[in-house]
Amino acid sequence: MDSAVPVVDLGGWRTASAAEREETAAALDRGLRDTGMFLLTGHGVPETAMQELRARGREFFALPSEAKRPYAIGAPYESGWLEMHPGGGVGVPRAEGAEAAAPPDLHESFYSGPSYRSGDEALDRYCYPPNRWPDGELPGLRRAVETYTDHMRRVAQALNELFAQVLGLPGDFFTSRATRATWTQNVSWYPSLASVGTVASGQLRNGPHTDLGAFTILSRQLGVGGLQAWNETAGWFAPPHRPDALVVNLGDLMERWTDGRWRALRHRVLAPSPSAPDEELLSLVFFYESDPGTRIDPLSPPVGGGAGLEPVVSRHSVLAKLGVHMEATAFPA
Template sequence: MDKTQSIPTIDLSDFPAQYEKLRRSSEEWGCFRVVNHNIPFELMQEMKQVVRSLLDLPIQIKQNNVDVIAGSGYWAPSPKNPLYEALGLYDMASSQAVHTFCSQLDASPSQRDTVAKYAKAIHEVIMDIGGKIAESMGLKGDYCKEWPCQFRINKYHFTPQSVGSAGVQLHTDSGFLTILQDDENVGGLEVMDKSGEFVAVDPLPGSLLVNLGDMATVWSNGRLHTVKHRVQCKEAKTRVSIATFLLGPKEEAVDPPPELVDSDHPRLYNSFTYEEYRKLRLSTELQAGEALALVHT
């Protein structure tokens, strides 16, 4: 692993000055940290406490967190990822969906309040970042305003025996972009740069990590980079993180804006919906960006 590299940091309070750095980071790395994102540190800490308590619930209660779309509910540890489990919420912009998620898990009034506040705050940030990425490419318009967002809270059961093994296998995210509130105490996240080297993403309390997914590559006609990443077990501690996924158009096809297609940049991918692509990834078990080759023109 190359210890000298580190992923870029974007200051959300420093626009328009950061547009060029944002575009370069999105094209070359497919990931970056954001700071000065307007989510209070206290809310981030409160949400992490709620997440820990929800993931510590008995299995019978966690199983009430059922799927809305395949894979959006409770994930139990599996043979492929035996150290990992998660709870999920589909369409976090919907107050009804947030209410249903909290009810499934018998959340207390204060827990419900924290989840609702966090969902609203992180949704505003993910929409802001999606819009800024489009603007960094010279585009105007609300491209992602109606796209659904999915929420996943993750727990890694790291033990002394599991040190050195994978918490989650190498993968890309299927959607457009992911915001991760990482564990501020326990590292292990690694991203792959374009040369194939793994770069450690060490915890930085108060910051958020952004990963671009497969939909970003398709939507941008190949300009934006989908980043491969994994979680390695570095120490025998429980690791908790909060991921928010901006998926893609709900029902329309994922088509690049006309400004990104011309004679020098012919269209690279066929027209399909996000849901069709997600099902393709599930059925082929191609989880690290390889499914993009199957939709290439």
């Protein structure tokens, strides 16, 4: 088992002996302390659901810009289409210490979220924005997303239970705070070098960053210009790839919740390479948070890491990092 990126068999974990669980938990804890990432097998997500969403996503991205523009995102918290401007790209929040003036990223994405509505206009606007589906052009996209995200929500709750067990917390510590969790399903297309023409100096498909939520579940494709992760020991490295595995990486909220015991994964996606000019990749990225009004109180030692981080309100923290500043009291628990 790679200490930087351990592999956890979710099905095996459920049937493991106490000794086997202890060994797996120790390896997972080391990987989350050092890097913030692991591979998840035994998750039960059908390959057909991944293939279908990728196929429908490719159809959407292949549409002319004029057809996609009615679904364009106008604010950081909205669902819809995030455009990649010709010769430019898109901007994302950078990790601390990253080059602020780095060229914009070379990808475009389609975002969707929960269909839940609270009845509170402000809460729904910023936490559960309405999805905008291209039903007229591609009715299959909505069906594919909803089928896939049903699996992601199931896996997310299983991960919440796993994390609580590894930390020695009550089994419902995280699940009880995720009954109406905010999340975003992102279908991201990384175009080929042949299609974008040129790449600016320092330009990447996705620049160095950490994710803003509790954790992210990723279905990735292996590529020359693909995913890289970072830790102090290895610097930037290509994480292992297994066709049957999902990638799980921790985000800022989980690092805060564990008071620095576990780290948010710093990662990036490399630029399209001249050695593979026709390579294009499509990632399925499920960003998961918690109930929007959850107060993230850093756990005390010995469970927490003792970093002395300050409490935050879950959705308030995420929106603030997107440049949307609201009172924390706007998000009731």
